Amino acid sequence: MISIEVTVNNNCYSLDIEPEELLVDVIRDRLRLTGTKKGCGTGECGACTVLIDGEPVNSCLYLAVRAHKKNILTIEGLGQPDKLHPIQQAFIKNAAVQCGFCAPGMQLSAKAMLDENPDPTDLEIREGISGNLCRCTGYVKIIKAIREAAEILRKGESI
Amino acid sequence: MLEEFGYVCPNTIEEAFSAMSKARPGQALLLAGGTDLIPELRSKEKKADCLIDLSKLNLNGIKCMNDKVIIGAVTTFRKLARDPIIRNELPILSDCANQIGAVQTRSLATIGGNLCTAAPSADSATLLMCLDAVLRLVSPTQERLVPVEDFFVGPRKTVLQDMEILTEIIVPLVQNRKTNFKKIGRRKTVCLSLINCAAALRIDEKGIIEEARVALGALAPTPMRAMEAEKLLVGKNPSLELFEEAGKIAMNEIKPTTSYRASAEYKRLLTEAVVKRTLEDSLSQFKPLAGKG
Numbered sequence: 001m002i003s004i005e006v007t008v009n010n011n012c013y014s015l016d017i018e019p020e021e022l023l024v025d026v027i028r029d030r031l032r033l034t035g036t037k038k039g040c041g042t043g044e045c046g047a048c049t050v051l052i053d054g055e056p057v058n059s060c061l062y063l064a065v066r067a068h069k070k071n072i073l074t075i076e077g078l079g080q081p082d083k084l085h086p087i088q089q090a091f092i093k094n095a096a097v098q099c100g101f102c103a104p105g106m107q108l109s110a111k112a113m114l115d116e117n118p119d120p121t122d123l124e125i126r127e128g129i130s131g132n133l134c135r136c137t138g139y140v141k142i143i144k145a146i147r148e149a150a151e152i153l154r155k156g157e158s159i
Numbered sequence: 160m161l162e163e164f165g166y167v168c169p170n171t172i173e174e175a176f177s178a179m180s181k182a183r184p185g186q187a188l189l190l191a192g193g194t195d196l197i198p199e200l201r202s203k204e205k206k207a208d209c210l211i212d213l214s215k216l217n218l219n220g221i222k223c224m225n226d227k228v229i230i231g232a233v234t235t236f237r238k239l240a241r242d243p244i245i246r247n248e249l250p251i252l253s254d255c256a257n258q259i260g261a262v263q264t265r266s267l268a269t270i271g272g273n274l275c276t277a278a279p280s281a282d283s284a285t286l287l288m289c290l291d292a293v294l295r296l297v298s299p300t301q302e303r304l305v306p307v308e309d310f311f312v313g314p315r316k317t318v319l320q321d322m323e324i325l326t327e328i329i330v331p332l333v334q335n336r337k338t339n340f341k342k343i344g345r346r347k348t349v350c351l352s353l354i355n356c357a358a359a360l361r362i363d364e365k366g367i368i369e370e371a372r373v374a375l376g377a378l379a380p381t382p383m384r385a386m387e388a389e390k391l392l393v394g395k396n397p398s399l400e401l402f403e404e405a406g407k408i409a410m411n412e413i414k415p416t417t418s419y420r421a422s423a424e425y426k427r428l429l430t431e432a433v434v435k436r437t438l439e440d441s442l443s444q445f446k447p448l449a450g451k452g
Contacts, residue, residue, distance in 0.1 A: 002166065019166030019210065022197070042198045043264050044349050055237065055266040061197045062267065063190075065166055066212065109262060130348040131261025 004068035008033070009077030017064045024048045024059035026067075027074060035075035035104045039133070046132030049105035050074050056112040056131070075104035078111060087111055090149035091142070098136035106132045110146045118154050122147070161200050165209035175211055176299045176322060182209050184321055189213055191233050192267035194260065195276040218271070218326055223248060230328040232271025236260065236283075239270060249330060251338040255286045255357075258342045261349045271325045274310065277317045280352040280377035284311065286340045287328065288384055289359040289372040295327040296320075304329070308374075311381035335369075336361050339441035341433055345420070352377050353420055354429055358437040360397065368392050373405065373434060378413035378426060385409040388434065397442055399435075406435035 001016045008031060015030065027033050027050065036059060039047030043058040050059045051073040079085035087107050090096070097103045106129055113120060113128030120128065125146050126139075134142060169175040179187045186208035190196060199205040218233040223244050230239070239245055240256040259282050260268055273283045274294070287307045294305045299322055307328075310317050319325065338359045344350035354377050361370040371392035373385040388409040395401055415426035 018163070020161040020163055020200075022161070025160070041201060043194055043260075046261065046263055049263050052266070056263045057266045058194075058263045061193050061264070063166070063193065063197070063210075065168075066214065112262075128262065131263040133349075 002065045004065060006067045006070055006072060008072045009074060015064075019063065019065055021064045022060055023050070023062040023064045023067055023072075026064040027059060027072075033074050033076050037101055037104060039101070044133075045102075046105045046109065046129075047102055049108050049132065051108055051112055054112065054115060056109050058131075073108065073111075075108060078107060085111070086152040087114070087146070087149040090145040090152065094141045094145040094148060096137060096141040096145040102132055102134040102136075106134065106142060110149065114146070114150055114153060118150060120146075120150060125150075161197070162203070162206065164200075164207045166212065167209065168212040168215055170215050172216055172297065172324065172326075173299075175213070175216065175324065178209065178211050179322055180299075187211055189275070189324065191269040191272035191275075192235060192264075194264045194268040195272060213324070219269075221245060223332075226332045228330045228332060230270060230330065232274075232325045232327060233269050234271075236265040236268050236270065236273075237262075240265065248332055249290070251340055251357075252283075252286060252290075252330075255282060255340045255342075258282065258340075258348075264349075270328060274307070274328075275317060275319060275325055277311050277315045277381070278351070279314050279379065279381055280355065281382060282340075282342055282352055282355050282376065284382040285355050285374040285376040286338075286357040287330070288374040288382060289338060289357040290330050291333075291372070292331075293329045294325055295329065296323045297326050298323045308382075308384060314380050333361060335363070337441045339437045341437050341440070343429060343433060354378055354415075354426055354433060356430070356433045356437045358434070358441045360392070360438070360441050362397070366396060368395055368397055373409060373438070375409065375413060375430065375434070378415045378430060380414070383413070385412045385434065387412055392438075397438075399439065402435045402438040405438060406431040406433075409434040 027036050037047040039045035041060050043061045048060040052070050079088045109129050109132050167178045188207040190210045190212045213233050218231040220231045221242050221244050222229050236256040236259050240253045245253045273281050292307045340357045342352045342355045344353050357374045359372040363369045371389045373388045376382045388405040410427045410431040415423040417423045
C-alpha cells in the first residue's frame with residue numbers, strides 16, 4: 001500500500017493505493033466519480049480522459065500512485081448540474097451528445113485545448129479532440145459546439 | 160485489473176539500480192509513460208515483480224550544446240512537440256512527435272519508451288536514424304553510446320542489458336540538412352504506422368546531394384535504413400526521377416510481412432511511393448505544424 005495525496009476537482013484526498021490500481025478505477029470506484037468512462041482500457045478511445053495538471057491523459061493507462069501531489073480535473077469538476085460550463089452548455093445546445101459515453105472525455109479534451117488555444121481554427125479543434133472516439137454523432141456537431149464554446153469563453157461570458 | 164506488483168519511484172539513478180538489482184533478472188520493469196507497458200501488463204504479455212518509475216530521475220530535460228540537441232529519455236512527446244529548442248533546431252522531430260498516438264497518449268508516452276519498446280513501427284526510431292542520433296545507455300558500471308541504428312536487434316528487442324537504463328538521446332545538428340517524416344496509417348491519429356519513412360538530405364553549395372539517409376519503419380523486423388537507396392542518391396542532383404528510382408530501390412530492400420493490416424505486396428508499392436514523396440518533401444520549405452500537439 002502506498003499513501004498518496006491527490007487533489008480532484010479542488011478537493012484533497014488522502015488515499016492508500018495498491019501499485020497496480022489504475023487511476024480510472026480509483027476515480028470511479030473509490031471516489032465514486034463515475035463520469036469518467038472506461039472504453040477500451042488501452043488508451044485508444046479517450047473515454048477515460050481526465051486532466052492532470054491541465055494536461056489531457058488517458059486515466060486507464062495511469063497508475064494511481066503516480067497521482068501523488070497532482071491536480072486532477074474530471075468531468076464532475078467542469079461544471080455542476082445547475083451551473084454548467086460553457087462547453088457543456090454548447091454540447092447540449094448543439095445536440096453534440098447522443099449516448100453520452102464519449103462526452104465527458106470529449107469535453108475535457110476540448111477544455112484542455114481551449115485553455116491553451118482560446119481561438120482555435122477548425123483544424124485545431126479537430127486535432128484537439130483527435131484522441132476521442134464518438135460512435136454516435138459523426139463529430140460535426142461536437143466541433144460546432146466547441147467552436148461556439150470557444151467564442152463564449154473568449155467573450156468572458158459568465159458560466 | 161492488473162496483477163499485483165511492487166512499485167518504487169527512485170529519486171536518483173543509483174536508487175533505481177539498487178531496486179533493479181534486488182529483483183529477479185528481468186522482473187523489474189522500467190516505467191516511463193506506461194502507454195505500452197500498462198496495456199502489456201493488462202494483457203499479460205508482460206509480467207513484473209516490480210515497476211521502477213523513472214519520472215523523478217530528471218531525465219526529461221532538453222538542452223542544446225556544442226551543436227547537439229540532448230533529449231532526456233523520459234521526455235513526453237507532448238513536451239517534445241512544444242519545446243522551443245526542438246521547434247527551432249529540429250522542427251521535424253516536433254512534427255513527428257505530433258503524429259504519434261493521440262493528444263492524451265502524448266501527455267504520457269516518452270521518446271525513450273518508444274525506442275525501448277522497439278516495435279518495428281516505432282515512429283521516433285525511423286526519424287532518429289535519419290538524424291544520426293546516438294543513445295546513452297547507463298549501467299552501474301559503465302556508460303556507452305549506441306547509434307540508434309545499432310540499438311534494435313529484432314522485433315521488440317534491443318541491445319539494452321539487464322541493468323541498463325536509456326538516459327539520453329543525442330542528436331547532432333548538421334548544416335544544410337533537409338528532412339521529412341511521413342507516417343502512413345489507416346487513421347490520422349491513434350494508429351500504429353502501417354509504414355513510416357524518414358529522409359534526410361544534405362545538399363552542398365552546388366546543389367548536389369552530399370549525404371543521404373532514408374529510413375523505414377514497420378517493413379522489417381526492426382526500423383531500418385534503405386542503404387542502397389541512399390547510395391543511389393549521393394553525388395547526384397535532386398530530381399523527381401532520382402527520387403522515383405530511390406523509391407524503386409528501397410522497395411526491394413525491405414522485408415514486409417503480410418498482416419491483417421495489409422499485404423506485403425501492398426506495403427512494397429506503398430514504400431515506393433512514400434520514399435519518393437518523403438524525399439521530395441524534404442526539399443520543400445519546412446514549417447512546424449500549426450497545432451502544438
